[in-house]
Amino acid sequence: AQSVTQPDIHITVSEGASLELRCNYSYGATPYLFWYVQSPGQGLQLLLKYFSGDTLVQGIKGFEAEFKRSQSSFNLRKPSVHWSDAAEYFCAEDYGQNFVFGPGTRLSVLP
């Protein structure tokens, strides 16, 4: 079955610390993968996407993600977290006929 998993429901980091949010996908030799961020009560904002090519993808707000086929992973990273990064983060995969979101990881940032 098509699925996207995010093992961490909630992560707390201190401001200025590095961040890695995990994502695993289950389908496709050449997956189309996405990371979205959602602030409370707000819509989805696209951080970055991977279709092909360089496995390290740069996004907005200083985020990057690395596609690792051998691990079926597409983890999101940021070297130094800001308080404004506190939000819900969703990994997602485009299956063509459908677009499946992971369950989300809530990020809290300590001052």
Add this chain to the structure above:
Amino acid sequence: EPEVTQTPSHQVTQMGQEVILRCVPISNHLYFYWYRQILGQKVEFLVSFYNNEISEKSEIFDDQFSVERPDGSNFTLKIRSTKLEDSAMYFCASKRDFNYGYTFGSGTRLTVV
């Protein structure tokens, strides 16, 4: 970059009332979608639409729901008789062709009271 536009951003309706959520997909896109996110939960697929007909729908998309592309630019989701459990954020999405990436709108928050 072109955007998918959704209006209104927030709608409050009374239980049992009909509601229409509106979306303007990107102009050269051919595939259209609605997704739903109940507060605190994941984003779920509702329905996909191509060539003026529904191509796939989820279990959530029952007879109370319908979609329409009335004029070649708008894509609407109608809920015929709203229930409290229909309260959610509704996202519209479109894409140019089957193997191309989705573009999501910013969502309409529907509150049923």
